[in-house]
Amino acid sequence: AQSVTQPDARVTVSEGASLQLRCKYSYSGTPYLFWYVQYPRQGLQLLLKYYSGDPVVQGVNGFEAEFSKSNSSFHLRKASVHWSDSAVYFCALSLASSGSWQLIFGSGTQLTVMP
Amino acid sequence: EAAVTQSPRSKVAVTGGKVTLSCHQTNNHDYMYWYRQDTGHGLRLIHYSYVADSTEKGDIPDGYKASRPSQENFSLILELASLSQTAVYFCASSAISNERLFFGHGTKLSVL
Numbered sequence: 001a002q003s004v005t006q007p008d009a010r011v012t013v014s015e016g017a018s019l020q021l022r023c024k025y026s027y028s029g030t031p032y033l034f035w036y037v038q039y040p041r042q043g044l045q046l047l048l049k050y051y052s053g054d055p056v057v058q059g060v061n062g063f064e065a066e067f068s069k070s071n072s073s074f075h076l077r078k079a080s081v082h083w084s085d086s087a088v089y090f091c092a093l094s095l096a097s098s099g100s101w102q103l104i105f106g107s108g109t110q111l112t113v114m115p
Numbered sequence: 116e117a118a119v120t121q122s123p124r125s126k127v128a129v130t131g132g133k134v135t136l137s138c139h140q141t142n143n144h145d146y147m148y149w150y151r152q153d154t155g156h157g158l159r160l161i162h163y164s165y166v167a168d169s170t171e172k173g174d175i176p177d178g179y180k181a182s183r184p185s186q187e188n189f190s191l192i193l194e195l196a197s198l199s200q201t202a203v204y205f206c207a208s209s210a211i212s213n214e215r216l217f218f219g220h221g222t223k224l225s226v227l
Binding site: 004009034036041042043044045046049090092094101102103104105106107108 | 119155156157158159160205207212214215216217218219220221
């Protein structure tokens, strides 16, 4: 069955450190992948998306993600985090299912950036 | 920037009561969605719609109804609220099915 796994429920890093949030997907077809961020008391916002082409995609606020078909992964990275990056990050997979599109979300990773 | 507005922002309901959550979008999007978020879980799709006066079941539709009276408005209805329906509910819209979704701020529902 298709699925998205975010193995780290919580990640804590110091301000200025680099960051990687992991995302693994299970899908035999061509995946369309997204990262969304949820700031406190807000709805989700799109960070970046991958459809095809260059496996490294750039997003907003210095975030990027790298798609790996061989590893079935779509990890999110940032070179230097800021305290304002503290939020919940969701990886999502869009796929065709029974004639329609389906969007599957991972369980999310709570990122805390320590000053 | 696209806008999705949910009301109310929070609600306390009694078990067995009727609850209606409302969503309004000014994006001119055809697709609208209702998701449920539980602590420690990702979002799960309850109902969605791609045209006014029509709704479709998502992954967890049991206990929920939806109504899309116009392109801009999409409601989620709990006819008989239960304790297990305590959660945060998000409405979203998109121009294309499951393309970039624009989310509302969410409604925190507590069923007592």
